């Protein structure tokens with residue numbers, strides 16, 4: 063049994079002009095595919111073959127001798143989660159129920175966006191910025207390289223990839239601009255709500 067590259071949840075042209083089809087072609091078709099291929103090669107004929115992606119991530123996260131397996135497995139998971147964090151109909155305002163939660167945690171939706179953008183912009187080198195749930199509290203966290211929130215016992219709600227390969231073709235060195243576009247035009251608020259378990263209708 064081996065892992066397959068998941069299909070993008072939308073046509074690769076559908077995030078234009080915010081993310082080009084060329085970027086998705088390379089990012090999904092080359093980078094994400096390479097993590098899948100590397101992972102399959104690394105676990106072949108080992109005790110990890112047949113384990114779920116989450117099991118592999120959690121079992122290798124604290125083991126330096128398995129860093130290669132961890133890095134590729136976590137990057138497979140992170141990228142699949144990132145594609146679902148965006149939508150062609152993304153951005154705009156969160157639902158009133160989600161907005162209430164963001165206001166309670168961050169002061170306002172605008173403050174959430176500013177803090178998320180700041181965290182992503184200040185991740186030194188490659189990594190990710192996330193909205194997570196930790197012990198019931200909403201938090202913004204950044205992780206380096208392949209690190210992923212489940213390792214810290216956090217539940218990921220949404221992420222933006224801040225590796226240069228995510229934005230360089232479209233934005234060159236302007237990572238903050240990419241993060242602003244992600245928040246204004248791409249973030250799929252309904253995916254955030256789904257990961258929070260949804261809200262009761264009032």
Ligand code: MN3
Pocket residue numbers: 089093141223225227228
């Ligand atoms: Mn990437």
